[in-house]
Amino acid sequence: MSRAVVWFKRDLRVTDHAPLAEAARCDAALALFIIEPAWLDSPECHPRHVTWLLKCLAPLRDALAARGLPLLVRTGEAVEVLAALRREFACTRLFSHEETGPGWSYARDRAVARWCRAHGVAWTEWPQTGVIRRLKDRRGWAGRWQQRMDAPCVRVPAGWRAAPGFAPSTLPADLPTLRELGVATAPDTPPAGEAAAQQMLQSFLGGRALGYRRHLSSPLAAEAGCSRLSEHLAFGTLSLRMLHQATEATLRATSDRELAYSLRGFAGRLRWHCHFMQKLEDEPAIEWRNFARSADGLRPGDGSALQTADRERLQAWCEGRTGFPMVDACMRQLRATGWLNFRMRAMLVSFAAYHLWLHWREPGLFLARQFLDFEPGIHWSQMQMQSGTTGINTLRIYSPAKQALDHDPQGEYVRRWVPEFGSAAYPAPIVDERAAVAAAKQRLYGLRQTPEAHDEAGAIQHKHGSRKSGLPPSGNRPTRRTRAADDGQGRLF
Numbered sequence: 001m002s003r004a005v006v007w008f009k010r011d012l013r014v015t016d017h018a019p020l021a022e023a024a025r026c027d028a029a030l031a032l033f034i035i036e037p038a039w040l041d042s043p044e045c046h047p048r049h050v051t052w053l054l055k056c057l058a059p060l061r062d063a064l065a066a067r068g069l070p071l072l073v074r075t076g077e078a079v080e081v082l083a084a085l086r087r088e089f090a091c092t093r094l095f096s097h098e099e100t101g102p103g104w105s106y107a108r109d110r111a112v113a114r115w116c117r118a119h120g121v122a123w124t125e126w127p128q129t130g131v132i133r134r135l136k137d138r139r140g141w142a143g144r145w146q147q148r149m150d151a152p153c154v155r156v157p158a159g160w161r162a163a164p165g166f167a168p169s170t171l172p173a174d175l176p177t178l179r180e181l182g183v184a185t186a187p188d189t190p191p192a193g194e195a196a197a198q199q200m201l202q203s204f205l206g207g208r209a210l211g212y213r214r215h216l217s218s219p220l221a222a223e224a225g226c227s228r229l230s231e232h233l234a235f236g237t238l239s240l241r242m243l244h245q246a247t248e249a250t251l252r253a254t255s256d257r258e259l260a261y262s263l264r265g266f267a268g269r270l271r272w273h274c275h276f277m278q279k280l281e282d283e284p285a286i287e288w289r290n291f292a293r294s295a296d297g298l299r300p301g302d303g304s305a306l307q308t309a310d311r312e313r314l315q316a317w318c319e320g321r322t323g324f325p326m327v328d329a330c331m332r333q334l335r336a337t338g339w340l341n342f343r344m345r346a347m348l349v350s351f352a353a354y355h356l357w358l359h360w361r362e363p364g365l366f367l368a369r370q371f372l373d374f375e376p377g378i379h380w381s382q383m384q385m386q387s388g389t390t391g392i393n394t395l396r397i398y399s400p401a402k403q404a405l406d407h408d409p410q411g412e413y414v415r416r417w418v419p420e421f422g423s424a425a426y427p428a429p430i431v432d433e434r435a436a437v438a439a440a441k442q443r444l445y446g447l448r449q450t451p452e453a454h455d456e457a458g459a460i461q462h463k464h465g466s467r468k469s470g471l472p473p474s475g476n477r478p479t480r481r482t483r484a485a486d487d488g489q490g491r492l493f
């Protein structure tokens, strides 16, 4: 007799869901979400993530209950929760999606695998993105991504043989309150859950996508011009495959050239999503260690404690009071809303890495807490790429003044987020920009000239570099193609 637990993680939906489909073939099933102290205590977790998660769980619970499957929401370390559930339910199968997460989730998965082996529970995991487990070589990766994304979405049946004696968790009454989770106030978050994801998707493909490429770079226009689907992808309230297929269908149906151009740019980014996640999957240490080991110890904070002056600069950056209005405006928008467009994220990191000469780990943890869409594989790869520590990507140093000129020429954005700009209340710049950038360039270009850095770059390129056009290029120097690929986000890589 097969008795299955469907363990929901970052896949909070009922469509295109292989574990749910498989559970329908079992003699009895239950659905489970675990609120893990390891997650709540992790340095990347922020109250806005907790609030958003709880908002996603309620509609998931209702959608499953409507089809007869109770969702249990339990708090505790995964192995303890599973062990307790096994005592109540005698499960023989555990179904879940694969996860490419931070170190704590990797350790947890290994502990769960050991527990399953010791207790005769067969754990099956399915991929839900283009990330490939135990990948030996990047050759052919793009083709395998395409195959997965073009495969038919998984049809989830209308009902399960639910385990008797279990009722869906009543939300939010039997969830720990935010205060119990150590959270004082519930921050504002956008509408959550699968229906909200579908609405956002429809509004994008059905209209907003038209100006996508034109609106990407300006922090003002990007707010409505980008898809705004990243948090739904990060929490799995939208399946990447469904998004890919809906995008392709819209592309096939349109004769509008601007829309087609925008949609092609958007479709390419869905591939980047997995390309970057694959890097963390292949090398989990990039969460805390430089891709290029030749860059180790280059900046304060990398293997050494920050001195007081560096800590004060980091603090000013985190609080949006650097005296550089575009940097401060972006940081304040991010802190208030949990979202920022790509170019402005890159500018914030470039400022911390080059102007302030800070190692990426602490700024990266701070940003991870702010981004509602925190996706570890994308995040840490991008943090390193924008800080110049991948060893293979073009160094890109953003001038905040040029970004303001290009993307906020009337000063509307800065006025919105830094109303005191121009008054005595606004601080003076915390660094001399010209001197700081010149010193940063000299150190990094010097490092890249060394034979060790050169040899290492070959190995990094082999392991992590893209092999196909359409993926972000990762050569040391901007090539003709990377310059031509400048599509409004600038030469990103």
Ligand SMILES: Cc1cc2nc3c(=O)[nH]c(=O)nc-3n(C[C@H](O)[C@H](O)[C@H](O)COP(=O)(O)OP(=O)(O)OC[C@H]3O[C@@H](n4cnc5c(N)ncnc54)[C@H](O)[C@@H]3O)c2cc1C
Binding pocket: 226, 227, 228, 229, 230, 231, 233, 234, 269, 270, 272, 273, 274, 276, 340, 341, 342, 343, 345, 346, 349, 371, 373, 374, 375, 376, 378, 379, 382, 383, 386
């Ligand atoms: C330092 C830094 C950290 C970042 N951290 C994250 C993160 O934690 N989570 C995250 O989802 N994105 C991250 N990004 C990438 C990008 O900024 C966001 O995906 C994007 O701003 C999300 O908004 P959107 O969904 O409206 O994007 P759209 O432009 O509408 O793009 C659609 C989707 O494509 C993917 N995508 C877009 N741009 C990129 C990119 N450059 N690299 C990889 N995938 C991309 C995302 O899944 C995104 O949701 C980071 C970028 C930088 C520079």
